[in-house]
Amino acid sequence: MDRSTRISIRGGRLIDPANGVDGELDLHIEAGQVVGVGSAPVGFQADRILDARRLVVCPGLIDLCARLREPGAEHKATIRSETAAAAAAGITTLCCPPDTQPIIDTAAVAQLIQQTAQHWGKARVLPTGALTRGLMGEEISEMAALKRAGCVAMSNADHYIRNTLVQRRALEYAATFDLTTFLRPEDSYLRDQGCVHEGRVAARLGLPAIPVAAETVALARDLALAEQTGARLHFRGLSAARSCRMLAQAQQERLAVSADVSAHQLHLTEMDVEGFDSNCHLSPPLRTPTDRAALREAVAGGQIIAICSDHQPHEPDAKERPFPATESGISALETLLPLTLRLVQEGTLDLATALARLTVGPAAVLGLPFGRLDVGRVADVCVFDPLITWELSPETLVSHGRNSPFLGWEFQGRAAYTLLGGQLVYARPDLAP
Amino acid sequence: MLPTNIQTDRQGRLRHFLTIDGLSRGLLTEILDIAAGFAGVAAQAVKKVPLCRGKIVTNLFFETSTRTRTTFELAAKRLSADVLNLNISTSSTVKGETLLDTLRNLEAMHVDMFVVRHSDSGAAHFIAQHAAPHISVINAGDGRHAHPTQAMLDMYTIRHHKGDFGRLRVAIVGDVLHSRVARSQIAALNTLGTAEVRVIGPRTLIPSDARELGVHVFHDLTEGIRDVDVIIMLRLQRERMRGAMLPSEQEYFQLFGLTEERLGAAKPDAIVMHPGPINRGVEMDSQVADGPRSVILQQVSFGIAVRMAVIAMTLGAQSGHPGGGLDG
Numbered sequence: 001m002d003r004s005t006r007i008s009i010r011g012g013r014l015i016d017p018a019n020g021v022d023g024e025l026d027l028h029i030e031a032g033q034v035v036g037v038g039s040a041p042v043g044f045q046a047d048r049i050l051d052a053r054r055l056v057v058c059p060g061l062i063d064l065c066a067r068l069r070e071p072g073a074e075h076k077a078t079i080r081s082e083t084a085a086a087a088a089a090g091i092t093t094l095c096c097p098p099d100t101q102p103i104i105d106t107a108a109v110a111q112l113i114q115q116t117a118q119h120w121g122k123a124r125v126l127p128t129g130a131l132t133r134g135l136m137g138e139e140i141s142e143m144a145a146l147k148r149a150g151c152v153a154m155s156n157a158d159h160y161i162r163n164t165l166v167q168r169r170a171l172e173y174a175a176t177f178d179l180t181t182f183l184r185p186e187d188s189y190l191r192d193q194g195c196v197h198e199g200r201v202a203a204r205l206g207l208p209a210i211p212v213a214a215e216t217v218a219l220a221r222d223l224a225l226a227e228q229t230g231a232r233l234h235f236r237g238l239s240a241a242r243s244c245r246m247l248a249q250a251q252q253e254r255l256a257v258s259a260d261v262s263a264h265q266l267h268l269t270e271m272d273v274e275g276f277d278s279n280c281h282l283s284p285p286l287r288t289p290t291d292r293a294a295l296r297e298a299v300a301g302g303q304i305i306a307i308c309s310d311h312q313p314h315e316p317d318a319k320e321r322p323f324p325a326t327e328s329g330i331s332a333l334e335t336l337l338p339l340t341l342r343l344v345q346e347g348t349l350d351l352a353t354a355l356a357r358l359t360v361g362p363a364a365v366l367g368l369p370f371g372r373l374d375v376g377r378v379a380d381v382c383v384f385d386p387l388i389t390w391e392l393s394p395e396t397l398v399s400h401g402r403n404s405p406f407l408g409w410e411f412q413g414r415a416a417y418t419l420l421g422g423q424l425v426y427a428r429p430d431l432a433p
Numbered sequence: 434m435l436p437t438n439i440q441t442d443r444q445g446r447l448r449h450f451l452t453i454d455g456l457s458r459g460l461l462t463e464i465l466d467i468a469a470g471f472a473g474v475a476a477q478a479v480k481k482v483p484l485c486r487g488k489i490v491t492n493l494f495f496e497t498s499t500r501t502r503t504t505f506e507l508a509a510k511r512l513s514a515d516v517l518n519l520n521i522s523t524s525s526t527v528k529g530e531t532l533l534d535t536l537r538n539l540e541a542m543h544v545d546m547f548v549v550r551h552s553d554s555g556a557a558h559f560i561a562q563h564a565a566p567h568i569s570v571i572n573a574g575d576g577r578h579a580h581p582t583q584a585m586l587d588m589y590t591i592r593h594h595k596g597d598f599g600r601l602r603v604a605i606v607g608d609v610l611h612s613r614v615a616r617s618q619i620a621a622l623n624t625l626g627t628a629e630v631r632v633i634g635p636r637t638l639i640p641s642d643a644r645e646l647g648v649h650v651f652h653d654l655t656e657g658i659r660d661v662d663v664i665i666m667l668r669l670q671r672e673r674m675r676g677a678m679l680p681s682e683q684e685y686f687q688l689f690g691l692t693e694e695r696l697g698a699a700k701p702d703a704i705v706m707h708p709g710p711i712n713r714g715v716e717m718d719s720q721v722a723d724g725p726r727s728v729i730l731q732q733v734s735f736g737i738a739v740r741m742a743v744i745a746m747t748l749g750a751q752s753g754h755p756g757g758g759l760d761g
Binding site for chain 2: 198199200202203204205206207208211275276317320321322323324325
């Protein structure tokens with residue numbers, strides 16, 4: 001199927017939160033773009049019709065944080081394997097953090113990642129460039145060159161910049177090129193060797209703990225720097241109720257700050273660490289039900305504008321160790337949509353808001369024209385079945401990473417078709433072509 | 434998965450001994466009763482019973498500890514089991530061989546039990562979850578998590594001297610934050626119905642959610658040990674001085690060191706315990722350690738009987754015999 005293929009997606013419920021669209025509307029695609037919403041342009045003849053009756057049609061999902069493990073950790077996963085997993089999950093755009101090996105602090109690495117993704121053609125991969133050289137937090141990186149090479153934002157991944165002056169300079173320099181900086185607020189001294197939330201479960205299991213203050217201290221510092229510099233900041237993966245309040249206040253004061261949350265933080269809590277389940281070894285750690293409730297509220301209220309997967313696929317060995325010695329993170333691409341839909345099923349969000357947090361929300365953080373489906377837009381489309389129930393198992397996972405605490409969970413809702421730039425990159429096997 | 438339900442089989446018998454958490458009062462009492470039966474063995478001319486003849490007990494120590502390992506070895510030998518001692522310093526582990534590889538290799542030698550000590554919390558659970566089904570696992574200390582046999586020998590010592598837990602006030606003094614011993618003691622004391630459990634120490638060494646463990650928190654030693662029946666001193670690891678947890682050993686001793694004079698605040702017949710080895714002049718005065726209230730050496734000898742009980746029960750549960758029988 002070449003780029004000029006004309007596709008009509010017929011009979012679905014089109015939800016395009018950015019344009020306030022929610023109704024039974026056909027979508028017509030030609031040359032990789034949306035050419036008609038509802039009615040087709042005069043003379044449009046579809047080469048292919050996708051039957052979307054009883055399905056929801058929405059913009060392709062955008063994930064602000066997914067580790068694809070290439071280059072450097074191909075024993076965990078590859079760009080090929082993980083972009084295929086993304087396509088199977090309705091995700092069309094992925095941002096990858098710069099902590100690959102080599103690190104994305106040179107144009108060459110950024111280009112290599114994009115070229116590899118283009119070669120396999122399953123998802124759009126947008127690199128975030130290293131904020132400091134080697135992520136060492138000492139010298140700022142060549143951000144202008146990284147931007148030219150396709151980096152859409154700057155980030156120091158999970159490496160905290162201890163020197164506040166370096167942090168200030170880095171934010172100012174990024175802002176010079178109109179680059180948003182992604183920050184994972186976590187004071188590394190307060191984190192220390194911690195691996196779970198400092199709370200009742202850590203007290204009982206004797207696991208080294210990370211206090212809420214590790215996040216709020218860093219957040220307070222970076223909010224102060226946002227005010228000082230006027231730089232645009234995006235906070236990745238908030239975990240605590242107090243962080244939500246600090247964020248809301250900063251936004252009321254008109255600071256240019258946004259934030260996201262990882263989907264698992266909206267469902268799991270510290271209690272899930274019971275039994276030393278290494279699939280619940282996460283960074284930031286799972287916190288309390290109160291924190292979870294505040295995060296959900298911030299997602300509903302729009303203070304948190306995006307829900308991410310924070311995808312971190314691992315080989316089995318990385319998790320088959322005593323809890324503190326395991327590597328943190330979840331293979332999460334394929335639960336991003338199901339976990340977000342679960343919030344709708346539980347009454348936390350309405351469907352349009354839920355989908356906004358996966359489409360136009362993250363697109364706004366990136367300042368890119370994706371995540372909407374009006375005429376003339378790139379035809380990145382996610383078509384999902386909102387009613388189908390299924391169980392997550394190692395066999396259903398397309399990702400090389402099988403590390404998920406949600407194995408055995410029953411979900412309602414699953415991707416059926418995924419289109420990337422007007423090309424069908426995924427069709428659920430049981431759906432007749 | 435709950436951490437506790439892998440410890441018992443369908444009949445409620447002990448299969449592994451990983452943590453006190455989740456075990457019933459009845460089961461803890463059974464361990465103490467069986468240990469009481471074994472306490473006499475040491476006094477016999479032939480210090481052995483043939484309960485576990487033909488079984489192989491492997492001491493799998495990833496952290497060095499001569500004392501704990503020796504008491505487990507002695508306990509296993511008194512039950513007529515064969516003992517394999519493996520000290521696996523993690524630094525010298527050949528890179529590439531994982532903990533699971535090590536386990537598989539040992540399983541191939543047809544061992545029946547792993548007695549595990551490891552620096553990571555949860556290591557014993559991990560091994561119990563991954564070991565072949567016929568192998569029992571006893572936790573001999575994992576990270577800051579649990580040291581259940583130490584806690585049970587302490588319970589044995591307390592019951593020996595004080596009887597019913599329901600009327601007792603017990604104070605645990607020192608570095609509770611990093612102490613697996615304290616966590617297991619607190620769980621055991623509460624399960625056995627102790628009237629009041631207190632922890633005493635500076636805020637840097639008490640978990641911020643300590644109350645969740647079911648204890649009263651004190652930051653003053655004299656106030657904390659007032660009218661208690663039992664004082665358990667914890668060992669202070671010297672490396673805590675480096676982590677800005679404490680300013681100096683001198684100040685620690687001044688504030689939390691147990692002296693004859695301070696002991697006056699406790700009940701006149703209060704006993705003093707310590708899991709050893711003692712830092713004399715840091716946790717307590719020699720006068721107290723060697724004094725009439727100290728039961729520290731008794732703890733060590735009771736330790737063998739308690740470990741015999743736990744080994745016999747877990748191995749017995751495996752072969753279908755309840756662990757209680759001493760007639761084998």
